[in-house]
Amino acid sequence: MSRSLLELDKYVQTVLPNDLSRLEDHTDKLSRYLSQGQRILFQEEERDAKSTLRHLKSNLKILGNITAGLSQRDLREANKTIDPMRIRIEKVVHKFQEVCPGPTLLNVESLSHSTSEQDLMMAQEEIGDSRWQNVTMSPLEVQEVITPEQNVALQSAETLQKDLEEIQMLFIELAELAANQNAPIIRLEQHTEQTAQHIGTARNSLYYASKLKAAAFPVAGAIIGGMIGGPIGAVAGLKGAAIVGMGGVSIGAAAGWGIKKFHVWTSDRLHEKDD
Amino acid sequence: MSYEGYRNEAEECRIKISMYEQKMAESTARSLRHIDEAYQSGAEAGKMLDEQNEQLGNIEVNLDNIDSSCGKADRELTQIQTVFGGVVNYFKREKSTLKNSENSTQPANKEIPKLQSSVPVVARGKPEPKTVVDQNLDQIDNGLDILSEMALQLGDQIDDSNKKLDRIYDKQENVNTKVNKLNKKINRMC
Numbered sequence: 001m002s003r004s005l006l007e008l009d010k011y012v013q014t015v016l017p018n019d020l021s022r023l024e025d026h027t028d029k030l031s032r033y034l035s036q037g038q039r040i041l042f043q044e045e046e047r048d049a050k051s052t053l054r055h056l057k058s059n060l061k062i063l064g065n066i067t068a069g070l071s072q073r074d075l076r077e078a079n080k081t082i083d084p085m086r087i088r089i090e091k092v093v094h095k096f097q098e099v100c101p102g103p104t105l106l107n108v109e110s111l112s113h114s115t116s117e118q119d120l121m122m123a124q125e126e127i128g129d130s131r132w133q134n135v136t137m138s139p140l141e142v143q144e145v146i147t148p149e150q151n152v153a154l155q156s157a158e159t160l161q162k163d164l165e166e167i168q169m170l171f172i173e174l175a176e177l178a179a180n181q182n183a184p185i186i187r188l189e190q191h192t193e194q195t196a197q198h199i200g201t202a203r204n205s206l207y208y209a210s211k212l213k214a215a216a217f218p219v220a221g222a223i224i225g226g227m228i229g230g231p232i233g234a235v236a237g238l239k240g241a242a243i244v245g246m247g248g249v250s251i252g253a254a255a256g257w258g259i260k261k262f263h264v265w266t267s268d269r270l271h272e273k274d275d
Numbered sequence: 276m277s278y279e280g281y282r283n284e285a286e287e288c289r290i291k292i293s294m295y296e297q298k299m300a301e302s303t304a305r306s307l308r309h310i311d312e313a314y315q316s317g318a319e320a321g322k323m324l325d326e327q328n329e330q331l332g333n334i335e336v337n338l339d340n341i342d343s344s345c346g347k348a349d350r351e352l353t354q355i356q357t358v359f360g361g362v363v364n365y366f367k368r369e370k371s372t373l374k375n376s377e378n379s380t381q382p383a384n385k386e387i388p389k390l391q392s393s394v395p396v397v398a399r400g401k402p403e404p405k406t407v408v409d410q411n412l413d414q415i416d417n418g419l420d421i422l423s424e425m426a427l428q429l430g431d432q433i434d435d436s437n438k439k440l441d442r443i444y445d446k447q448e449n450v451n452t453k454v455n456k457l458n459k460k461i462n463r464m465c
Contacts, residue, residue, distance in 0.1 A: 150295060157302040160415070164309035167422065171316035174429065178323040189330045192337035192447075199344040199454070206351035213355055267354060271347075 004066050005074055011063050012081045019056040020092050026052055027092070030099040046100060053096075056089075207271050214263040218256035225252020296408070303411035310418035317425045324432040331439040338446040345453040352460050 026049035033042035063082075070078055229248020233241035 154295060154299060154302070157299055157306070161302050161306045161309065164306045164313070164415075168309045168313040168316070171313040171320065171422075175316045175320040175323070178320045178327070182323060182327065185327050185330050185334075189334050189337070192334050192341070196337045196340045196344070199341050199348065203344050203348045203351065206348055206355065210351050210354045263354065267351065 004070055005078060008063065008066050008070075008078050009081065011059060011066070012085050015059050016056070016063070016085055016089070019052060019059060020088060022052045023049065023056060023092050023096055027096045027099055030096075034099060049096065049100065060089075204271075207267055210267045211264055214260040214267070217260035217263065218253045220252075221256020221259070222249045222253035225249045225255070228252075300407045300411065303408055303415065306415050307411055307418065310415060310422065313422055314418070314425070317422065317429065321425065321429055321432065324429065324436065328432060328436055328439070331436060331443065334443055335439060335446065338443060338450055341450050342446065342453065345450065345457060348457055349453070349460070352457065352464070356460075356464060 026045060029045045030042060030049060033039075033045060067075060067078060067082070225248035226245050227248075229251075230241055230245035232248075233244025235241075236244070
């Protein structure tokens with residue numbers, strides 16, 4: 001057996017199976033993380049899977065280089081071991097692509113051909129966003145997210161604002177009501193003031209009327225005295241009539257004057273009580 | 276998703292969080308403004324109620340004077356009507372049918388507490404939004420205490436005004452009756 005075949009055998013029996021089993025392991029973990037929505041773990045596992053894939057690719061490249069140097073006879077011999085491995089690689093990679101879709105990184109069919117590293121590295125995997133549609137997001141760099149409690153706090157703040165707006169409207173209405181009753185109260189005050197003045201004036205007029213009335217008392221007294229004394233004196237004679245009459249007039253006038261004084265005194269007393 | 280995608284997402288979340296905090300700060304600032312305006316309106320209403328209370332007191336005093344004048348005028352008329360009116364008045368004690376405005380003394384107007392500067396603290400040199408929200412909430416708490424105290428004072432003033440108005444109504448009824456009696460008496464004399 002040639003040296004190349006031995007080397008090929010080593011790769012096919014040992015190296016590639018190791019890579020494939022690791023890739024299978026990665027695929028299992030990725031599908032589990034995807035179903036659980038653990039994006040961070042998925043990302044880390046994906047990185048590891050990519051690394052394994054690159055390793056697999058480089059091993060396949062080496063294998064391709066080995067097979068390129070084989071003779072036709074050895075190549076026929078080698079294909080017997082390479083074909084099953086090829087099928088297995090296709091299965092594992094296909095399963096991996098189901099979890100991480102993207103352009104194929106491997107061209108298993110061209111195992112015999114060498115592929116450049118650049119071609120391999122240029123196959124960028126894009127994780128479709130559609131896989132994460134039903135998964136809750138947990139951003140790596142942000143420590144906190146808007147929690148339901150914060151939403152409740154925001155709603156409470158807005159409710160508080162509305163309530164305070166209502167309170168403000170109540171105070172404004174109160175101020176308007178107070179302003180509206182200003183004019184009637186001012187009118188009321190003016191009216192009562194005027195009424196008090198009028199009543200005061202009327203009372204003064206009555207006071208003076210009372211005094212004027214009192215002035216008539218001496219006159220009335222004199223007349224009454226004369227009318228009573230005159231006839232009585234006339235019985236005694238003319239002289240007696242004159243004397244008694246005069247006396248009656250004087251007494252009447254004096255009585256009237258006394259009544260007037262009393263009258264005026266009471267009026268003054270009433271009037272002074274005001275001052 | 277690529278690393279760029281994750282970074283954009285993180286940036287989006289950061290923006291959302293800062294927007295939330297900004298909303299909280301703005302909401303509390305608006306609440307503070309409402310409290311400020313409510314306080315201004317309340318102070319204005321309090322001032323007007325004070326003046327009106329004083330005017331009602333004057334009205335009550337005027338009515339008392341009118342009542343007193345009516346009583347005296349009635350006695351003067353009695354004196355004018357009869358010769359012995361003076362004697363009657365001498366022995367007649369002056370009746371005061373109206374209660375003195377014993378309750379017209381206004382309650383000591385408590386000074387309306389001043390609202391501390393309730394300028395909403397939205398941004399002073401752009402502090403952290405959380406600090407602004409906390410400050411605003413503290414001022415809202417203080418403002419609400421003052422508003423409730425003010426509301427109680429206004430309530431007391433309104434109660435006082437209502438009592439005065441009740442007394443004024445009764446007094447004006449009495450005065451009205453007396454003035455009508457005097458008018459009839461004078462008309463009879465004439």
